[in-house]
Each structure stands twice: as structure tokens, then as C-alpha cells.
Amino acid sequence: MYVVTAEEMRELDRLTIEQIGIPSLVLMENAGRAVAEEVFRAAGTGRTRWGVLVGKGNNGADGVVAARHLQDAGYDVQLLYVEDPSLWKGESAVQRDIAVHYPLRSEVYVPGAVDWSRFDGLIDALLGTGSRGAPRGPYAAIIEEANASGLPIAAVDIPSGLNANTGSLNKPCIHAFLTVALAFTKRGLEQFPGAEAAGQVIVRRIGIPGGLADKLGVSTFTLTAEEMDEKQGLDAFRKRRSDSHKGSFGHLLIAAGSRTMSGAGVLCTRAAIHGGCGLVTWALPDRISGPLTGLVPEAMLQPMEDNGHGGWSAVAAEQLIPLTEGKEAMVLGPGMGRWDGDTLWMRAVWDQTDVPLVVDADGLNMMASSGTKPWPTRKAPVILTPHPGEMARLAGLTTAEVQADRIGLVRAFAAERGVTLVLKGARTVIATPDGKVYINRTGNSGMAKGGSGDVLAGLIGSLLAQGLHPEQAAVIGVFLHGQAGDRAAADKPSYALTASDLITYL
Numbered sequence: 001m002y003v004v005t006a007e008e009m010r011e012l013d014r015l016t017i018e019q020i021g022i023p024s025l026v027l028m029e030n031a032g033r034a035v036a037e038e039v040f041r042a043a044g045t046g047r048t049r050w051g052v053l054v055g056k057g058n059n060g061a062d063g064v065v066a067a068r069h070l071q072d073a074g075y076d077v078q079l080l081y082v083e084d085p086s087l088w089k090g091e092s093a094v095q096r097d098i099a100v101h102y103p104l105r106s107e108v109y110v111p112g113a114v115d116w117s118r119f120d121g122l123i124d125a126l127l128g129t130g131s132r133g134a135p136r137g138p139y140a141a142i143i144e145e146a147n148a149s150g151l152p153i154a155a156v157d158i159p160s161g162l163n164a165n166t167g168s169l170n171k172p173c174i175h176a177f178l179t180v181a182l183a184f185t186k187r188g189l190e191q192f193p194g195a196e197a198a199g200q201v202i203v204r205r206i207g208i209p210g211g212l213a214d215k216l217g218v219s220t221f222t223l224t225a226e227e228m229d230e231k232q233g234l235d236a237f238r239k240r241r242s243d244s245h246k247g248s249f250g251h252l253l254i255a256a257g258s259r260t261m262s263g264a265g266v267l268c269t270r271a272a273i274h275g276g277c278g279l280v281t282w283a284l285p286d287r288i289s290g291p292l293t294g295l296v297p298e299a300m301l302q303p304m305e306d307n308g309h310g311g312w313s314a315v316a317a318e319q320l321i322p323l324t325e326g327k328e329a330m331v332l333g334p335g336m337g338r339w340d341g342d343t344l345w346m347r348a349v350w351d352q353t354d355v356p357l358v359v360d361a362d363g364l365n366m367m368a369s370s371g372t373k374p375w376p377t378r379k380a381p382v383i384l385t386p387h388p389g390e391m392a393r394l395a396g397l398t399t400a401e402v403q404a405d406r407i408g409l410v411r412a413f414a415a416e417r418g419v420t421l422v423l424k425g426a427r428t429v430i431a432t433p434d435g436k437v438y439i440n441r442t443g444n445s446g447m448a449k450g451g452s453g454d455v456l457a458g459l460i461g462s463l464l465a466q467g468l469h470p471e472q473a474a475v476i477g478v479f480l481h482g483q484a485g486d487r488a489a490a491d492k493p494s495y496a497l498t499a500s501d502l503i504t505y506l
């Protein structure tokens, strides 16, 4: 499903009106009716007294249309114009005049003078994709009063105050239980905290052809079931040929684990096996290999030169590099720890191997320690799987700066570095080197626990080793990882979920 920016949405509106010839008022009528239908579906015949907060732009005009349809359905509707509508122009003025003749009841908002107990719910038609910066003047005041009223709020297109492109919230911002996104969902509705402020997001067609988004070059998508099956080939990938053997499904090398973080290696290796690859070799410091023998009986262990404390510092890059021969992919980083000179070590592995590579955790930190100058593009593909803290180190930003515009950041970073980038956290985003971005919707907060990321790295490595394209491996890996979390959370309380459960439910 396409995900658009405010600018893309305006362009899609314009193309539909000017090139296809659908009048703007028709789109508006479709939009307002769709909002009314969704509010009616949510509120039923129990909550029938609705206040509609109307701004002066097209978002407000959509709200007036919705008010008409709700009144027709038997609701008791009241328009609250945020400013005196007598000066309004264009389609807002058209809708205002229709409201007079319809008639709809209306009043002009006076701060502090609204008796909110008159309503069972509110429709937020204050600001949409034409909004700039934090809501000002009476817009700010009415948003604060509406939130404080405790009434359920349904937002038209986006909650007013939301940054439609990033998902960050201006002060104040409407907190809705339902958002009816018109024509396409917006980036800001798909990333937190915007996703929280939006409540349930329902996308309704309003007459803008879906194919127009493709023509315009919209390249951000949510991972729906359709996207997974038809475009990413999830179903096809899951079917294993009857005459296959372990050699058919690739051999993965994992460099992971050290004395205090041996579990990271265990989880990564187990996840790789459950992810379907034929053979897994786990390289680990010699001292910890003894105690771990048998913990993952399906994997082959490759004990490495030990630093005397179960760490990696004594392993020369030249000892790891030959192990990549005959392997279809490598995962490097989970639980490896850090040591003096590890950045150069990592750089040697980067330069001197030609297996597809998944870099996670300490592998990412080793890269970040060399500064923000991009490393040369490898011959074989690279997938980086940072959480926001690791991403901040890689990009030379603060974590807050990373989170402020996750989609914009990953798209630019993946293109600049020529890598596939998986920025983890609720609504993980995946960017490809050629400019596509996918937003994942599976997963839950039960997965916010140490070890979940190690499982993801092993799973993505497993898919790469099976020959999937890096884009497919990253997208399918993230989707299945979250789906496993959701299946586990359906069987037990999410607080009790463990990283090991993710593997069981893959």
C-alpha cells in the first residue's frame, strides 16, 4: 500500500483534478461521505451527538460534507467554525453556503465558551495536509480543549497538529481514536508517535486512481499481506521443492557471541536454522564453545582463537575471512563485544570478503567508530540492522534526531551507502539502495527485550543464504519476525514474551 507525503498528496489531488478532470468538489464529497460512513460505523446508534471542528481549508470543507451526511443518517450535528467563516474563499465557502441552506447548525468557536458535554464525539476537520508548523491561535486553543474534553475524536485525513511527513507531533496535536486517511495513508500516520495520535487508521478511496501514485514515483509502502505475497514472493519462498536437500538452502556463517553475550550467538544461530537455511556455521571464541556445545545441535561450531576471556580480540581478520568461502551469506556482530582495533578489523572483513553480509549490533558500532564517511561499496550486498541508538552512531546524529524523521533518514542513508538498511523499533522501516522504503506493521511491545534483535539478524541472514535478494530478505525477515511476535503474544501476555518465543513461533 502506498504511503505519501503531504507534497505528494497535493500533487496527486492536482493531477486528478487537472489532468483526469474529476472536479475538486467531487473528491471532497467522496471524502466527506467516507468520513461520515466510518464515524457512523464506529459510533453506531449509541453516540449520536457530534461536534465538527471546522478549519478554513479543504480539510474543514471535508468536515462540513461529513456533517451533512451524518445529519442525514439521523445524527445531531453541530459545526464549530474555528474562525469567522464569512471571509472564507473557494470550496470552503461553497461548503459553508451549502451548510447554511441545508441547514446545518453552526457557531463560531469562542475559546472557553464551548459546553463540550453537549457532544458524544468530535470530528477533527481543522488542519490536513496543508498544515504548516504548530497549530496557531484559535486552532491551538480548540485542539487543547477538544483533547481535554475526553470525547472520542475522529480525525479527517490526519490528526490536526501532526507532521504528515515525519510522524512527529506539534504542540498541540489532536489525539484521535480513528483517522480516516483520504486516498492514501500518509507517512506521519505510519510512524510513531503519529501512529499513536491517529488511533485506528482507515484508508478510504475518494476517486483518485491508485495507479497515479506509481506514475508520480511514490516509493514508500506499508507491508500489507498483498505486498508480502504478490510483490515480495513470501508464499513462493515458503514452498520447498520436494526433491530438495540441505545444499539447496544455503550455508550461513555467523560471527557472534562472546563470554558475557553468548546468548546473542545462540539466539542468532537458532533463528537462522528456524528461518530455513540448509546449514549454519557459528564462529565463536574457543573458550565459550565448550560450554555451548549442544545448545544448538543443528549448527556447526567453529571455535576461534580466544583472547583468554572468551572474547574476539585475538581473532585476526585473516582467520575469519577464509571461513566465508563456500558460504552464501554471513551475519556479523550480535554479542561480539568491542576491542582495540576492531574498526580496522571490521573494515578488512568488509573489503576482503565477497559474501552477502548482515551487520548487526557490535558490527555496526565498529563501523560507526570510523566516523560518518561512507565505506566503499562492496561487491556483495550488505544489510545493516541498527536500532535507533546504533543508527544515531552510524549517522552522527542523536537518537532523537533519528526518530524525528525515520523514513527520510533511512532513504537517504541507504542510497548514499549503497546498502539495504533496516531501522528497527516499533514500525521498523526498511530502505533499499535504489530508494524504496517499506514500513512494517507486524510486531508488538512484547518484543522490546534483549535478544529480539539477535533473532532478526539470524533470520535475515538465513533468508539471504537461501538466495533471496537483499530487499526480499530484509522485508520478509522483518515481517516474519514481527508476525512471530504477534503469534506469541496471542498465546501469552506480551510482557512475558521472550526472544526465544520469537524463534518458536517463526
Ligand SMILES: NC(=O)C1=CN([C@@H]2O[C@H](COP(=O)(O)OP(=O)(O)OC[C@H]3O[C@@H](n4cnc5c(N)ncnc54)[C@H](OP(=O)(O)O)[C@@H]3O)[C@@H](O)[C@H]2O)[C@@H](O)CC1
Binding pocket: 013, 017, 024, 027, 028, 031, 055, 056, 057, 058, 059, 060, 062, 126, 127, 128, 129, 130, 131, 132, 133, 134, 135, 136, 137, 139, 156, 157, 158, 182, 206
Ligand atoms: N481537492 C483537494 O485538494 C482535496 C483535498 N482534500 C482535503 O484537503 C486537505 C488539504 O487541504 P488544504 O490544502 O486546503 O489545507 P488544510 O490542511 O485544510 O489547511 C490549510 C489552511 O490552514 C491554515 N493553516 C496552515 N497551517 C496552520 C497552522 N499551523 N495553524 C493554523 N492555521 C494553519 C492555512 O492558512 P494560512 O496560514 O495559509 O493562512 C490554510 O488556510 C486534505 O488534508 C484533505 O482533508 C480532500 O478533500 C480531497 C480533495
Ligand SMILES: Nc1ncnc2c1ncn2[C@@H]1O[C@H](COP(=O)(O)OP(=O)(O)O)[C@@H](O)[C@H]1O
Binding pocket: 361, 386, 387, 424, 425, 426, 427, 428, 442, 443, 444, 445, 446, 447, 448, 449, 450, 451, 452, 453, 454, 455, 456, 481, 482
Ligand atoms: N514496541 C515494539 N513493537 C514492535 N517491534 C518491536 C518493539 N520493540 C522492539 N521491537 C523489535 O524487537 C527487536 C529489538 O531489537 P534490538 O533493539 O536490536 O534488541 P537486542 O539488540 O536487544 O536484541 C527489533 O526487531 C524491533 O523492531
Ligand SMILES: [K+]
Binding pocket: 059, 124, 125, 126, 127, 128, 155, 156, 157, 158, 159, 160
Ligand atoms: K484533521
